[in-house]
Amino acid sequence: MEYGAVLAAAPLVARPNWLLLSPPPLAPSIQIQNRLYSISSFPLKAGPVRACRALASNYTRQTSETVDLDWENLGFGIVQTDYMYIAKCGTDGNFSEGEMVPFGPIALSPSSGVLNYGQGLFEGLKAYKKTDGSILLFRPEENAERMRTGAERMCMPAPSVEQFIDAVKQTVLANKRWIPPTGKGSLYIRPLLMGSGAVLGLAPAPEYTFIIFVSPVGNYFKEGLAPINLIVEDKFHRATPGGTGGVKTIGNYASVLMAQKIAKEKGYSDVLYLDAVHKKYLEEVSSCNVFVVKDNVISTPAIKGTILPGITRKSIIDVALSKGFQVEERLVSVDELLDADEVFCTGTAVVVSPVGSITYQGKRVEYGHQGVGVVSQQLYTSLTSLQMGQTEDWMGWTVQLN
Structure with a gap:
């Protein structure tokens, strides 16, 4: 199948002309398959893990450095890029050496x-372009470790930390022309791990597939850094004790869609969930963690199995501590939320998103006159300037690719 046909099979509401073009060639050392990718086309028995070394010299492009996109109005949505990474694992638990294939259907x-029993995980991280053209990743080893933790909970093998990071590097460099210019956005990186083998009875899949694709993105919320408006959900719950709320399994996100849909129809940006037992302690927003600020003390719900251990959450805590803030990880009640001086959310997609108002049981509380709070602004500036290489990485969190 020609690559143009592969793209035509993928649904897009509107397809700019540049999406109909074949991707630029990689260096000869990278083998590309111009066909519909079939999971079963790999040998069932995977070979030993061999790290995919993503050296910049292997990815000399024969095209312009940057795609011509409207970077000012990018938004947060899927844009079809050139290549994706795929590796496969058989019954021996070892992943094959991955390969790059054109982005398209599988x-x-x-x-x-994954289709029958939801045996799947995903991760999310970003690549940024510095003013000198070099590329930065932010804490990819944390995503690799979190995927391994989630895979254990879901009875799945996972790629090693080394293979995960090398695969991320390889995918980013293969699609580097899609990285937005400095200050215009980032390249969102989506690793997927799924049970691709066939099963009928309830059991772990006999084989697994690890995929990474990327898309250039702007702001997750249409408000950007402007404050968002949340509603506290007291009917639906995102997770329960003993469940899978603490890992990034795919089912956690489908379960929040109904509450999120209802909230957005009422004009809210998203939903803030309470614990399923007492129904009075904060857990998290649909796809990000939450923090409250009172008298310059920053508090956030403790990680106890029902809340995702966010990497941005962890980073914000460390940045706040380095700036002299007192940070508490504990049970945070909805009453404390309503009495807070500031509220903000954190996540890979949103980074730091200030909250302008909270509505709970018909009562609306506003923060900072709908402006960005002082603490939220300070932490946002500190973290994003580090992620984008605008200040010295005193934490040692970034990985430079070229």
């Missing part, structure tokens, strides 16, 4: 573990 058995 073939899955209708009885695959």
Whole structure:
């Protein structure tokens, strides 16, 4: 199948002309398959793990450095890029050496573990372009470790930390022309781990596939850094004790769609969930962690199995401590939320998003006259300037690719 046909099979509401073009060639050392990718086309028995070394010299492009996009109005949505990474794991638990294939549809058995029983995980991280043209990743080893933790909970093998990081590097460099210019956004990186093998009875899949694709993105919320408006949900719950709320499994996100849909129809940006037992302690927003500020003390719900251990959450805590703030990880009640001086959310997609108002049981509380709070602004500036290489990385968190 020609690459143009592969793209035509993927749904897009509107397809700019540049999406109909074939991707630029990689260096000869990178083998590309111009066909519909079938999961079963790999040998069932995976070979030993061999790290995919993503040296910049292997990715000399024969095209312009940057795609011509409207970077000012990018938004947060899927843009089809050039290549994706795929590796496969058989029954021996070892992942094959991955390869780059053109971005496009994949073939899955209708009885695959991920489709029938939700045996899948994903991660999210970003690449940034510095003013000198070099590329930075932010804490990719944390995503690799979190995927391994989640895979253990979901009875799945996972790529090693080394293979995960090398695969991320390889995918970013293969798609580097899609990285937005400095200050215009980032390249969102989506690693996926799924049970691709066929099963009928309830059991772990016999084989697994690890995929990474990327998309240039702007702000997650349309408000950007402007404050968002949340509603506290006291009917639906995101997670329960003993469940999978603490890992990034795909089912955690489908379960919040109904509450999120209802909230957005009422004009709210997103939903803030309470614990399922007492129904009075904060957990998290649909796809990000939450912090409250009172008298310059920053508090956030403790990680106890029902809340995702966010990497941005962890980073914000460290940045806040380095700036002399007192940070508490503990149970935070909804009453404390309503009495807070500031509230903000953190996540890979949103980075830091200030909250302008909270509505709970019909009562609306506003923060900072709908402006960005002082603490939120300070932490946002400190973290984003570090992520984008605008200040010295005193934490040692960034990885430079070229």
